Amino acid sequence: MNPARVQQILGSFDKIRILVLGDFMIDEYRYGRAERLSPEAPVPVILETGVRQLPGGAGNVVKNLESLKIKNTALGVCGQDQEAEVMRGLLSGCEELSLIADRSRPTTKKMRIVAGTQQICRLDQEDASSVPREVEDEIVSRADRMIPSCDAVIISDYDKGVVTERVIESCIRSSHEKVFISVDPQVSRFGFYHGVGVLTPNHHEAGRFIGMRLETDAEVEKGGRLIMQKLSPRMLLITRGEKGMSLFEGDSVRHFPTRAREVFDVTGAGDTVITVFTAVIAAGGTPEEAVFLSNQAAGLVVARLGAATVTREEILFGHEHPERS
Numbered sequence: 001m002n003p004a005r006v007q008q009i010l011g012s013f014d015k016i017r018i019l020v021l022g023d024f025m026i027d028e029y030r031y032g033r034a035e036r037l038s039p040e041a042p043v044p045v046i047l048e049t050g051v052r053q054l055p056g057g058a059g060n061v062v063k064n065l066e067s068l069k070i071k072n073t074a075l076g077v078c079g080q081d082q083e084a085e086v087m088r089g090l091l092s093g094c095e096e097l098s099l100i101a102d103r104s105r106p107t108t109k110k111m112r113i114v115a116g117t118q119q120i121c122r123l124d125q126e127d128a129s130s131v132p133r134e135v136e137d138e139i140v141s142r143a144d145r146m147i148p149s150c151d152a153v154i155i156s157d158y159d160k161g162v163v164t165e166r167v168i169e170s171c172i173r174s175s176h177e178k179v180f181i182s183v184d185p186q187v188s189r190f191g192f193y194h195g196v197g198v199l200t201p202n203h204h205e206a207g208r209f210i211g212m213r214l215e216t217d218a219e220v221e222k223g224g225r226l227i228m229q230k231l232s233p234r235m236l237l238i239t240r241g242e243k244g245m246s247l248f249e250g251d252s253v254r255h256f257p258t259r260a261r262e263v264f265d266v267t268g269a270g271d272t273v274i275t276v277f278t279a280v281i282a283a284g285g286t287p288e289e290a291v292f293l294s295n296q297a298a299g300l301v302v303a304r305l306g307a308a309t310v311t312r313e314e315i316l317f318g319h320e321h322p323e324r325s
């Protein structure tokens with residue numbers, strides 16, 4: 001892609017607004033030093049030296065949007081607890097933050113205890129059952145109000161109960177086929193997404209949905225076409241790790257390799273793909289441009305530790321200096 005065109009698309013990011021709907025959570029890291037063995041149990045005693053809290057799940061998509069300076073609104077659920085305030089704080093950059101407090105569940109939190117560079121354990125606080133009916137009603141009515149003022153919706157389903165079948169159907173209805181909907185589907189709900197803008201499963205998830213192994217180009221082509229027939233999305237983007245991505249649109253399929261990198265941490269690559277792909281389409285880019293730029297952005301992210309994000313400059317720079325990206 002020529003740099004002037006990349007710059008033009010990045011410039012158009014100023015004009016778009018994206019709604020992120022899904023499972024928001026807190027990623028917490030408690031760092032410390034392993035001092036000695038506990039007299040109470042055969043476990044180390046850790047002296048805490050620092051705490052880091054980050055928006056996780058759908059919150060990581062928001063983080064990706066913020067890093068690209070794209071206006072975003074967020075719709076999700078939290079508990080009625082102290083963590084809910086932490087979550088609001090972590091998402092305070094949203095133009096409109098719509099978190100529905102569900103008294104029946106805790107705010108989803110994943111806490112890791114890390115001694116030196118070693119993760120000792122993870123403590124999860126969550127209730128992953130579907131939200132109760134009255135909360136679902138509220139999600140549906142807020143989505144219906146929020147979607148028309150956005151250029152695109154990213155449904156970020158981490159299987160924590162927010163994205164129910166009825167929420168999915170109502171989002172698709174509220175978009176009136178005008179607002180672009182992107183989904184990184186959970187395999188269990190894959191089949192509910194009929195007629196969305198783009199589905200972005202990885203090859204394992206896509207394969208599980210149709211009961212096939214999707215490794216080679218030929219296998220991916222066959223499986224992808226089957227998914228296109230079943231669900232009729234405008235596009236299907238199957239991500240394939242170091243092999244890059246395959247894009248299906250109507251009857252066409254194209255494979256986009258990537259420069260395989262040494263992976264430091266693949267966490268969050270999927271969120272970067274869906275964020276950049278959706279933003280480029282919302283900003284008026286073509287599907288090829290969206291694939292090119294999201295492939296490149298994800299390549300940058302996997303080479304970093306933690307759920308990393310990219311900036312506009314890095315997208316442009318990565319493009320201008322491929323040997324250094």
Ligand SMILES: Nc1ncnc2c1ncn2[C@@H]1O[C@H](COP(=O)(O)OP(=O)(O)OP(=O)(O)O)[C@@H](O)[C@H]1O
Pocket residue numbers: 201202203238239240241242243244245258259260261262263266267268269270271273294295296298299302
């Ligand atoms: N080794 C790699 N080298 C270069 N790019 C990579 C590598 N691994 C992943 N990527 C990039 O990240 C994209 C998404 O990776 P992958 O298909 O593994 O997604 P995922 O398993 O859904 O990720 P996540 O764990 O974040 O959900 C790929 O399409 C590619 O652009």
Ligand SMILES: [Mg+2]
Pocket residue numbers: 184202270271
């Ligand atoms: Mg993924």
